[in-house]
Amino acid sequence: MIKRNFNSMCALVLAIGVSFTSCSDDDDNDGGNDDYDSVTVYASNNSNGNISVYDFESDQMVETKTLITTTTAADGIYYDDDSESVFQASRSGNSLEGFANIDDLVTESILNINFAGTSDMSSPREVAVNGNLFVVADNADVDGDEMTPDGRLFIYSFDGSSFTLRNVITTEFKLWGITFNDNDLYAVVDATNELAVFNDFLSNNTDATVSASKRIAIEGIVRTHGITYDDSTDTLIMTDIGEASNGQDDGGFHIIAGFTNKFNAVSDGETMAVAGNQVRVSGASTLMGNPVDVAYDSDNEIIYIAEAGNGGGRILGFSNFTAGGDIAPTFNSALASASSVYLED
Ligand SMILES: [Ca+2]
Numbered sequence: 001m002i003k004r005n006f007n008s009m010c011a012l013v014l015a016i017g018v019s020f021t022s023c024s025d026d027d028d029n030d031g032g033n034d035d036y037d038s039v040t041v042y043a044s045n046n047s048n049g050n051i052s053v054y055d056f057e058s059d060q061m062v063e064t065k066t067l068i069t070t071t072t073a074a075d076g077i078y079y080d081d082d083s084e085s086v087f088q089a090s091r092s093g094n095s096l097e098g099f100a101n102i103d104d105l106v107t108e109s110i111l112n113i114n115f116a117g118t119s120d121m122s123s124p125r126e127v128a129v130n131g132n133l134f135v136v137a138d139n140a141d142v143d144g145d146e147m148t149p150d151g152r153l154f155i156y157s158f159d160g161s162s163f164t165l166r167n168v169i170t171t172e173f174k175l176w177g178i179t180f181n182d183n184d185l186y187a188v189v190d191a192t193n194e195l196a197v198f199n200d201f202l203s204n205n206t207d208a209t210v211s212a213s214k215r216i217a218i219e220g221i222v223r224t225h226g227i228t229y230d231d232s233t234d235t236l237i238m239t240d241i242g243e244a245s246n247g248q249d250d251g252g253f254h255i256i257a258g259f260t261n262k263f264n265a266v267s268d269g270e271t272m273a274v275a276g277n278q279v280r281v282s283g284a285s286t287l288m289g290n291p292v293d294v295a296y297d298s299d300n301e302i303i304y305i306a307e308a309g310n311g312g313g314r315i316l317g318f319s320n321f322t323a324g325g326d327i328a329p330t331f332n333s334a335l336a337s338a339s340s341v342y343l344e345d
């Protein structure tokens, strides 16, 4: 967002004929790679609950730091640029937690919780944010019958200092990854290859069971977990963990470019074919066994994956995915039981 504002300012300055030689798409100091826009990737894990921060100055040059939390397992990481705050869903506390002014902290800094949510949840996973509303997907069984798939979406309002539970939506399928596209919430249908959407999701402002507006199958996926949507390129990416019991080499991800028209062309209950719609990346070279979350850096065309299984857990980056297939990651950093990634550009 900073970069877009900066570029708009540059365009304005150029339009009124003032020389402004520092205007370029390359607004960050990136060590000499003129085509690369610096980004930061945040990651959570279920091994110790600490927060990992990766500052990329190119697709390889990276500064990393670890921030120490009292939480011992976490998912659903999110970063707010305005307040330099990082948030995650604590799986040991079953609550949201936030930490302010983290940008200048050194590695191994011990964090105190600045923004605490109430302990309402049972098994929080991904977090999706829209304005001041934080939605957390909880994948615990709701009705005590494991044979009936269900889940809950907890909606919290954040006033800048604390969280208040607004309402809880029960879903008729198991949850994991969620992401907003404007006011529509996309959710993976865990334990299947399906994608669901709740149109104008936040208008559901009382506790209720809500049916998805539409559900479709994604051909080629065995069991999906992670999802992200990039609105600047209209690209949706979903991960495939294959069998959960294979944490080494049966995972992958699917890229759906030009997503909106492709999704609209598939009727409720039907299947989006691979041919003509999707690119699949999978195979032993990818180091994906259980890829549980995904983030897309569309400026630099790099896909980041939280891999929970392979090698004990990794953060992976793929910059060579256009043709799909069994490709090696271009970034690979060990992170035990990695659970989620969030990209800040
Ligand atoms: Ca159930």
Ligand SMILES: [Ca+2]
Pocket (backbone or CB within 6 Å): 241, 242, 243, 244, 245, 246, 247, 248, 249, 250, 251, 289, 290
């Ligand atoms: Ca697997």
Ligand SMILES: [Ca+2]
Pocket (backbone or CB within 6 Å): 076, 077, 126, 293, 294, 295, 340, 341, 342
């Ligand atoms: Ca994520």
